Amino acid sequence: MDCNEVRPLIDASVDRELSPVDERRVQQHIAGCAACQRETEIVRVLAGTIRQAGYHRAPDALRARIVAGLPGAARSSPPEGARRRAWRLPRFDGWRLPVSVGGGAANGGTAGSGWLTVLVIALCAAVAGVTLTLRRPADVSPFVDELVSSHVRAQLSGRDIDVISTDQHTVKPWFNGRLDYAPPVVDITASGFPLAGGRLDYLDHRRVAVLTYRYRKHVIDVYVFPDTANRSGSDAGAWPGSTAGATLVRDGYSLVRWREDGMVWWAITDAAPDALSALETALKARPQPSE
Template sequence: MDCNEARPLLDANADHELPAPDAHRVQQHIDSCDACRRESENLRALSESLRAAPYHRAPESLRTRILAGLPETDDAVSASRAPTGAAVKPPPRQPRWRTWLDSWLNGGHGPQGDFGGSGAAVGANRLIAQGWLTALVVALCAVAAGVTLSLRRPAEFAPFADELVESHVRAQVSGRDIDVISTDRHTVKPWFNGRLDYSPPVEDLAASGFALEGGRLDYLAHQRVAVLVYRYRKHVIDVYVFPQAGSGDTGTGRGAGSAAPATLAREGYSISHWNSEGMTWWAITDAAPDALSGLEAALKARLQGGSERTEGG
């Protein structure tokens, strides 16, 4: 990120309004640019000064003048224009069901008269009402909990999915989408030696329609990762692979996605995730999702067939 990209984002960054990936990129630029760092510090100082400024309540005279300048409501206008002594239109009546409910909850004593309720009836009605209200509250809490749980899991992976899309797009537009160009897995796999602290499995899936084109290094979720580049018809598929972490991982670091949804759609890109052979795999492409399903099946079949072992890596 350069100054032209960072400057428009400094304001939002100072107020902590940027998504985590953007905030991280902006902060990286600020740390390396004196001019943007000074601008960021000035914005933060201004923001803190505004928050620390004393609060002055508006005088009552100002409130009175504002209210006096507001247009009158229809009811007030009708009342002011009505002849002296004329009856003013009463407010609309409550719906019958609301009046009946209010009366029933009061044990039969309400605006519609006595339902013949005794003290025991009053107590019984109130107990029934409390029971219904309790059941209603429990039901609403259950619904809210279900909605929260169903929405929470995809949201947990939103920052990681956004970073995945950014990495894929950045590689395509920069022209540096492949560091080692080769269709030979015995060339691509050794290239990662010394560049990573793990050895990624590399398979040639051309027989299944997914031709290996090479690989590259990328930086994702604060770590170096291996990216295998495949070609499916006219579509590029980037496959990110790194060691699988423990079951408690949430999808934002090494082993990302052990509890992540298997498929995602993000900004027109298809994203797929799975674990296999002690590795976590994330694949992204602009092709249809079934392309990733086919690649996953072909890759798992090759790995389970033991090609890494039988061919000597």
């Protein structure tokens, strides 16, 4: 991530609203960026100041000024009594604005500080809205989020492989009795993707096999399971916003999905998308393993 990607996420990071994946990537950037460290400290100070400020019910006069300043207020200004009743609608009832304790906004003494507070709150709300939009693209399915989280958890735990072996005849039998299907396991070292082992994981309400391959210094997890659509109301083989074989980038991780021989294959890595395209080609061209 660069500064342009991290800056919109700093507020959510300070408020502990980011997912573990996003938080890890943001903190990795901030640790090596002095400018973003300063920005983070400013946001923390501002958040602490707002939390410590005294909160009081906004005076009626201040509310009236706000209503009068809204677009279209001059063209359709209701009577004073109606304006007061409008402020008592459920969505506004109990609204609090932080104002200075030393003076009353009603007599104009602290009107400026009141407006500054309103502006700060509005800006924070706008930033939060943009952050939520950036964090969750509309075309990303919950299953993709689950897949990314599974891959990241395995890397962080240090136990990303249950059975460590470069021999397909060791890895495949290990799954016997642990799954209700036999996952295809092949060694494609000749194509630049040596087999490292495998593990069990839990996705889409079922146990699945994960085959771990290496590509240079990168780890590639290949999730493979029977092609059963609409399991628990969703198709784990569905590809959001794209077609099979296309590469999706989510949270800095590349993913690719395809169907073959009655199985759904999902591959994920932090390497470039080209690596997954080559892996997919190698697996599709694999020789049938001997038993």
